[in-house]
Amino acid sequence: MDDTDGERTTAASPFGEETTPAIRRVGDGSDAESTVPDVEALTGEPQTLEPAIRGVWVIQSAISAAVLGVVAAVAFSVVSPGGAWIGGVVFGLVFVIGVVFSLLRYRIWMYQVREDSLYLRRGVLTRVNTVAPYVRIQHVDTRRGPVERVFGLATTVVYTAGSRGADVSIPGLTPERADDLQARLKHLAIAAEGEDAV
Amino acid sequence: MxxxxxxxxxxxxxxxxxxxxxxxxxxxxxxxxxxxxxxxxxxxxxxxxxxxxxxxxxxxFEYELSGDTLDIASGVVSRRNREIPVGRVQNVDISRNVVQRALGIAQINLETAGGSSTEASLRYVSFEEAKRLQSEIGRLKRGRQSGNSTRSGSVDADPERELFAVTRKELVLLGIVGIDLRLLSIVTVVLPVVAPSLRERFADPLVGLAVTAPLAAVAVVAVAALISGALALTSYYGFRLARQNDELLYERGLLQRFSGTIPLEKVQTLTISENVIARRLGYASLAVETAGYAPNDAGSQSAVPLADKHRVVDLARSIEGFDDIDFDRPPRRARERYVVRYSIVAAVAIAAAFAADRYSGLTFAWYVTLVLLPVAAVGAHLKWLNLGYDVQSEYVVLRQGFWTRTTTVIPYYRVQTVMDVQTVFQRRRRLASLIVDTAGSSGLTSRQPRALDVDEARAAELRETVADRLQQAVQRRRTKRHRERLRSIEADLPDLPDPATDRRDRRGA
Known part of the structure; x- marks a missing residue:
């Protein structure tokens, strides 16, 4: 009851830093609370992904290009005009497009841990800017796929109760950065004190 | 039990x-x-x-409604014990089909926000017991919400207040207005089975087609209308909506009777939808979305199947107090986008008709399809005309769609994520779409509430505005809750002075 009182934290606390509760609510910008050092330290400037993510994306596009190429090769070796070589052409085309997209995607991808929300910008053809407020965070995951592990990368996934919840995932982080981001988001979500989430 | x-x-x-x-x-x-x-x-x-x-x-199978939880122990081969916190229960629905009604039993479903399926289902209890559970869960929830279960005085149910009851006229209209386009597709699948026998009567296949095609079209529409009318009649017969404390109660159905509760506290979005016919007649329907339901459980979301538009808006206002809606419109260059898009579709159709005329034996007046070009322009204008968004102090209201125009009212408090999306084509015209995501299951249409083709700078601004207002709304709620909690403590302990100063004293000691 005490810790959740809205009025108390605005009043000057007669106690030292060590006796104030570790969990504090995030400021609404209307008062001095927005300068609570805890939250301030956790937020940061816009961040880009690790450059190695390009490698992950290139390999992923190579895999899908190979699948398409094999399908095309099989299909065109049956049909009378054309032969299996079309599969190679398809592979080449899809792979080149995939590489270009991987490079562009890396250049566009950006995320920022803001004061009261996580902000993401991504997408090559369709540009998407997402704001995920901390009050709405349900849980935060870190996961590493096989290709990501080869490159020493990890993905942080932020879940909300929204129908597009799983959309908020940040790939291309080093495991340390991913863990750090996960911890920061966790603290921020607790500080934001989401109540019901729905 | x-x-x-x-x-x-x-x-x-x-x-x-x-x-x-x-x-x-x-x-x-x-x-x-x-x-x-x-x-x-x-x-x-x-x-x-x-x-x-x-x-x-x-x-x-045993269940027990104790103070805070509903405990269910069940299972023949593998046993399962569950405790469902009453405060987390979103909806309590009772359904009874004809046989169940004859036997006097009912199925009761409990929905919570978690998971994609119904949380618990009691099959079957007596109808009286189902009613008792429904009202008892409602009572316990109210007790929890007032933060105090000892004072039973404030917890008793208010009398039910009827908000809406469907009239016979509305039911008939519902059948006409509610012609489901998906039904048309089902009927067209069935039709080829019937059609050949009809076509055999004509010697010349082309003449046969010319006669049967319009006939078939009429038959399709008639059958679809009949089916949808029958569906509307059976599912919304005797529909009534009432309000009791903070819950909406509904009842509906001819053969299978449904009744359930919609907690107003958990309402995510309100959607007013009117299709072309309904709009002409001045009617609309209202859907209330809560977080509990599994996707595509659309029947249960519907709050008002069809009623006079003003009544629907009034009812929606009584649930969420949004202001008069004054839509901002997307810029004119958005309309150009739709003109281009629809014209391309029309051009492809015309080209196909021309090619069919040229390179196949079939010759016909392909140039008739040129009419599609002005139709495309009109269609683009209509689509543009029906778009709109209104950013109010506590709600954001979004409107879209010509065939079925949907107006979605979203309280900022229910927003989960906000995003603005820009495709390549939108970027060329400096447009972007704003998508506001809530925990609602957005059932049937699976369309996210969005403001289509807003100016890109405006979309970015709206994204931040919605996010900021969510923070403010959360803040307001929190302050309100603290104040309520303080008040209930004060009421409980009248001998104490001001609780705030009291606490400060305690901390100082």
Missing amino acids: KLDPLSIPFRAGESVVRLAWLLVFALVGSPAIGGASGIGLAVVGWFVVALAYQLVYYQR
């Missing part, structure tokens, strides 16, 4: 009916299997087995 004893034979009967269906399919597939006596034996045998199983199921 146990289930109703009648549920034993009923559930056994259900499984026999399911088996019977299977047998019918098997017989259709291969008529060689067994004779009538063999089938009879199988059915009777299965019934005996099912009866035994259901008897055990009945004996093992």
Whole structure:
């Protein structure tokens, strides 16, 4: 009851830093609370992904290009005009497009841990800017796929109760950065004190 | 508590009916299997087995509504004990089909926000028991919400206040207005089976087609109208909506009777939808979305199937107090986008008609399809005309769609994520779409509430505005809750002075 009182934290606390509760609510910008050092330290400037993510994306596009190429090769070796070589052409085309997209995607991808929300910008053809407020965070995951592990990368996934919840995932982080981001988001979500989430 | 004893034979009967269906399919597939006596034996045998199983199921199934939780212990082979916190229950729905009504039993479903399916289902309890559970859960929830279960005085149910009851006229209109386009597609699948016999009567296939095609079209529409009318009648017969404390209660259905609760506290979005016909007649429908339901459980979301538009808006206002809607419109260059898009579709159709005329034996007036070009322009204008967004102090209201125009009211407090999306084509015209995501299951249409083709700078600004107002709304709620909690403490302990100063003293000591 005490810790959740809205009025108390605005009043000057007669106690030292060590006796104030570790969990504090995030400021609404209307008062001095927005300068609570805890939250301030956790937020940061816009961040880009690790450059190695390009490698992950290139390999992923190579895999899908190979699948398409094999399908095309099989299909065109049956049909009378054309032969299996079309599969190679398809592979080449899809792979080149995939590489270009991987490079562009890396250049566009950006995320920022803001004061009261996580902000993401991504997408090559369709540009998407997402704001995920901390009050709405349900849980935060870190996961590493096989290709990501080869490159020493990890993905942080932020879940909300929204129908597009799983959309908020940040790939291309080093495991340390991913863990750090996960911890920061966790603290921020607790500080934001989401109540019901729905 | 146990289930109703009648549920034993009923559930056994259900499984026999399911088996019977299977047998019918098997017989259709291969008529060689067994004779009538063999089938009879199988059915009777299965019934005996099912009866035994259901008897055990009945004996093992226990539920108990204690103070804060609904405890359910169930399972024959693997046992399962569940405790569902009453405060987390979103909806309590009761349904009864014809047979169940004759037996006086009912199915009761509990929905919570978690998971994609119904949280718990009691099959079956007596109707009185279902009603009792429904009102008891409602009472316990109210008790929890007022933060104090000891003071029973404030917890008692207010009298029910009827908000809406469907009239016969509205029911008939619902059948007409609610012609489901998906039904048309089903009917067109069935039609080819019937059509050949009709076509045989004409010697010349082309003449036959010319006669049968319009005939078939009329038949399709008529059959679809009949089916949708019948569906509307059976599912919304006797529909009524009432309000009791902080819950909406609904009842509907002719053959299968549904009744349930929609907690206003958990309402995510309100959607007013009016299709072309309804708009002409000045009617609209209202859907209330809560977080509990599984996707595509659209029937239960509907709050008002069809009513006078003003009434619907008034009702929506009584649930969420949004202001008069004054839509901002997307810029004119958005319309150009739709003109281009629809014209391309029209051009492809015209080209196809021309090619068919040129390179196949069939010759016809392909240039008639040129009419599609002005139609595309008109269509683009209509689409543009129906778009709109209104950013109010506590709600964001979004409107879109010509065939079915949907107006979605979203309280900032329910926003989960906000995003603005820009495709390549939108970027060329400096446009972007704003998508506001809530925890609602956005059922049937699966369309996210969005403001289509807003100016890109405006979209970015709106994204931040919505996010900021969410923070403010959360803040307001929190302050309000603290104040309420303080007040309830004050009311409980009248001998204490001001609780705020009291606490400060305690901390100082």
